[in-house]
Amino acid sequence: NTGSRGSAGANPSQHRAQGRNQSQAGCQPTADIKPYIYKKNKNSLSLFSPSKNVVQNGLSVYLSGMHITGQHMIALFLTFFSATPPEVYEALADFGYKSFRPGQELAIMRILSGLSTLVVLSTGMGKSLCYQLPAYLYAKRSKSIALVVSPLVSLMDDQVSGLPPKIKAACIHSNMTKNQREAVKEGKVHVLLLSPEALVGGGHAGSGCLPPADQLPPVSFACIDEAHCVSEWSHNFRPCYLRLCKVLRDRLGVRCLLGLTATATLATARDIAHHLEIQDEDGIAVRSAAVPPNLHLSVSMDKEKDQALVGLLKGDRFGSLDSIIVYCTRREETNRIAALLRTCMQGKMIRKPLKWIAESYHAGMSASQRRRVQNNFMCGELRVVVATVAFGMGLDKSDVRGIIHYNMPKSFESYVQEIGRAGRDGKSAHCHLFLDPEGGDLCELRRHIYGDTVDYFTVKKLVQKLFPPCKCRQINEKQQAVLKSPSSVHQHQEEEQNCNETQNVTRVCHTHERAVPIQETVEAHDITEEGIETILCYLELHPQHWVELLHPTLSSCHLVCYSGPQQLRAIAKICPPVAVALARKRLAGESLSHSSSVTFDVVELADSMGWELIPVKRTLRQLQWKTERGFRGTGKSGVLVEFSSLSFHFRSYGDLTHQEMDSICEFLHQRIQAQEKTQLYQLKACFKAFFSVAYHNSTSCSDKMDDDRSQKLKALLMNYFDKKAELDLSKKYEEDKEDCELSKYKLKDWGDQIRADIRSFLSTRNEEKFSGRAIARIFHGIGSPCYPALIYGKDRRFWRKYINFDFNEIIRIATEEIIRTK
Numbered sequence: 001n002t003g004s005r006g007s008a009g010a011n012p013s014q015h016r017a018q019g020r021n022q023s024q025a026g027c028q029p030t031a032d033i034k035p036y037i038y039k040k041n042k043n044s045l046s047l048f049s050p051s052k053n054v055v056q057n058g059l060s061v062y063l064s065g066m067h068i069t070g071q072h073m074i075a076l077f078l079t080f081f082s083a084t085p086p087e088v089y090e091a092l093a094d095f096g097y098k099s100f101r102p103g104q105e106l107a108i109m110r111i112l113s114g115l116s117t118l119v120v121l122s123t124g125m126g127k128s129l130c131y132q133l134p135a136y137l138y139a140k141r142s143k144s145i146a147l148v149v150s151p152l153v154s155l156m157d158d159q160v161s162g163l164p165p166k167i168k169a170a171c172i173h174s175n176m177t178k179n180q181r182e183a184v185k186e187g188k189v190h191v192l193l194l195s196p197e198a199l200v201g202g203g204h205a206g207s208g209c210l211p212p213a214d215q216l217p218p219v220s221f222a223c224i225d226e227a228h229c230v231s232e233w234s235h236n237f238r239p240c241y242l243r244l245c246k247v248l249r250d251r252l253g254v255r256c257l258l259g260l261t262a263t264a265t266l267a268t269a270r271d272i273a274h275h276l277e278i279q280d281e282d283g284i285a286v287r288s289a290a291v292p293p294n295l296h297l298s299v300s301m302d303k304e305k306d307q308a309l310v311g312l313l314k315g316d317r318f319g320s321l322d323s324i325i326v327y328c329t330r331r332e333e334t335n336r337i338a339a340l341l342r343t344c345m346q347g348k349m350i351r352k353p354l355k356w357i358a359e360s361y362h363a364g365m366s367a368s369q370r371r372r373v374q375n376n377f378m379c380g381e382l383r384v385v386v387a388t389v390a391f392g393m394g395l396d397k398s399d400v401r402g403i404i405h406y407n408m409p410k411s412f413e414s415y416v417q418e419i420g421r422a423g424r425d426g427k428s429a430h431c432h433l434f435l436d437p438e439g440g441d442l443c444e445l446r447r448h449i450y451g452d453t454v455d456y457f458t459v460k461k462l463v464q465k466l467f468p469p470c471k472c473r474q475i476n477e478k479q480q481a482v483l484k485s486p487s488s489v490h491q492h493q494e495e496e497q498n499c500n501e502t503q504n505v506t507r508v509c510h511t512h513e514r515a516v517p518i519q520e521t522v523e524a525h526d527i528t529e530e531g532i533e534t535i536l537c538y539l540e541l542h543p544q545h546w547v548e549l550l551h552p553t554l555s556s557c558h559l560v561c562y563s564g565p566q567q568l569r570a571i572a573k574i575c576p577p578v579a580v581a582l583a584r585k586r587l588a589g590e591s592l593s594h595s596s597s598v599t600f601d602v603v604e605l606a607d608s609m610g611w612e613l614i615p616v617k618r619t620l621r622q623l624q625w626k627t628e629r630g631f632r633g634t635g636k637s638g639v640l641v642e643f644s645s646l647s648f649h650f651r652s653y654g655d656l657t658h659q660e661m662d663s664i665c666e667f668l669h670q671r672i673q674a675q676e677k678t679q680l681y682q683l684k685a686c687f688k689a690f691f692s693v694a695y696h697n698s699t700s701c702s703d704k705m706d707d708d709r710s711q712k713l714k715a716l717l718m719n720y721f722d723k724k725a726e727l728d729l730s731k732k733y734e735e736d737k738e739d740c741e742l743s744k745y746k747l748k749d750w751g752d753q754i755r756a757d758i759r760s761f762l763s764t765r766n767e768e769k770f771s772g773r774a775i776a777r778i779f780h781g782i783g784s785p786c787y788p789a790l791i792y793g794k795d796r797r798f799w800r801k802y803i804n805f806d807f808n809e810i811i812r813i814a815t816e817e818i819i820r821t822k
């Protein structure tokens, strides 16, 4: 048993292709759907509509008898010469619109031509039409469906009901009725909304998964909403977004992708375009100015923020505005501020139908409470919503007139996205930000950045779990020994050793299929599921492609034979996977002669047999229904087979040298640190920009405001979004010493107190194990899987106590104290 799949001589890329095919097993890609505006072959453009002669009066007039070569030319053509076919305008009219808004037409024409496209347009500028109209036209031409991946699961139903009546849509979730599922399969809907998890699987997908590709109508294109989540350098990276591009291509055969986002710098947009495999520069079809002109921006640095907020809301600028959102970072704060406003704004009813002054909204509230607040705000009966960022995503209220940031947002991207919820009707709207002059908000926001980072030791433990050693090298050596003379074997071994020393490793192992149980790994390493997924993504994106991610799977198989041990032995004779499972147990020293059940890792088993996972699982499942001679039962065989333990599933090497393992750990650690430093730098840059335009206090802008400052802030934002800055800003952070010096100065005065608190904390919990990072997290009020806020947050003596102090310094002191107490 080699423990390795494929022949030792196989080329790694062939092998990867094999793995890919395997991941697609059971999922036939949908029939290749033709672009609406048809490309004759990869490099030439010829336009006609197979079903109707619609494009004849449009694009093909310019093209008759002419071929344009190259993808870039196609894009250029669409940009400069194309006349949009009348059918597209007819569809626009069907949707109730008279004309296109900037950028929509180009994006729609590209999608109809089958060209992947990225659209970066401010909130409320009409990005949704860029998928709705092509989906409608494609479905009108022939039975097809457009997939729309959206992270706003809770709002999907609202999104569906808010679509133009011409569009038939459904969303995938676990409560889908049978009829709804059937309608999707029969191609009765134009658009199918789904979460990224429903597409790629994963811990939260549950039963709300996409039906297999062969049960779906052909997919015309896929739209990825909030596409910035694809870029691992973006403010909102979601690892499953990276995998979803791959899943769309490999499992569903989707060739045309449309990315939509409201916030992406030029550098991020290029990174997203790279992931969407957009070939030509014009694929980033639209990038609009960051802040719409109808928004008036101001910033102030009041010491008494509560009073200042009330004053601002009573002043001329905000006093007459109907719909206002006040954003706070913390949930508790939203409740407090809403209560404050209700008390202080009594008697300030500005018009009749208004019933409520202020209500809070955050993710900790029940769904019905949130819905009530949202509905009251939507219909204009509630004036102010005091909310965390959970409020407003996907909110289509065109007449929000004011946005107030009670705390600083975490990035320019978040700021632009949040203020973009005001004035979507194009009428003037006001936005104000309260900046804490002492930098208190900075500390609060830094917590979230530190919460995501992982230390070197944890990275190392995880790497060992992802690349367990295999026997491929020894087996290969034995094979060589059989084939060659002893002297040549010796020479071969020497050569190999040299190769390893120079890091130029000859690969013998061609990767193994592996599964790492999600929950178990989260608990063992104290990293979130997202954190582990991010690390796996970094490894897959590495130029050496250290891992290849596959669809998450249930990896543990539990087999019970109700007729006893002899039944287990009998099925081992007829079922190779069971025979191998028992043999592997015996080799590991486990005796199963009196056992009637066995539990094993089915992924590891399939890999060791050189079988594909799906047939192994199928074979095992069938054991429950076989009625072989000697088995009792009616149709059922008396065998129970259960799969459990949802696991990350991937292919990785098993013959990595120590140097390679170390370099992988080093790479991951540096990458995680670079991400942390980049985010810290961006946070600081954000603070500095707001600081540069801030009024001393809000009274200076509560009645009238200075438009120059607003323009200056818009210019700073524009510069940020249009700059071709590098994505990794960690080096810039190193240059920015100021911040560290401030923290060290404070630490000098507080060092002894912090040490005393760490000792006191350790002594009260001496039966538990802590790392320096775990203690620093608790002192910063950051919950983690093993040290949740719900439990550790109760002890107010320590929780959040040192939030204003440098996180890494606290780790250092805590580690010293842990070592001292050992």
Ligand SMILES: Nc1ncnc2c1ncn2[C@@H]1O[C@H](COP(=O)(O)OP(=O)(O)OP(=O)(O)O)[C@@H](O)[C@H]1O
Pocket: 097, 098, 099, 100, 101, 104, 121, 122, 123, 124, 125, 126, 127, 128, 129, 262, 394, 395, 396, 398, 424
């Ligand atoms: N061509 C158009 N003409 C007139 N109105 C339009 C047009 N396109 C879109 N709209 C309207 O603009 C509003 C905002 O559109 P949409 O929700 O698509 O914006 P968005 O860019 O997706 O915003 P967000 O980023 O907040 O999701 C909607 O009410 C929509 O009906």
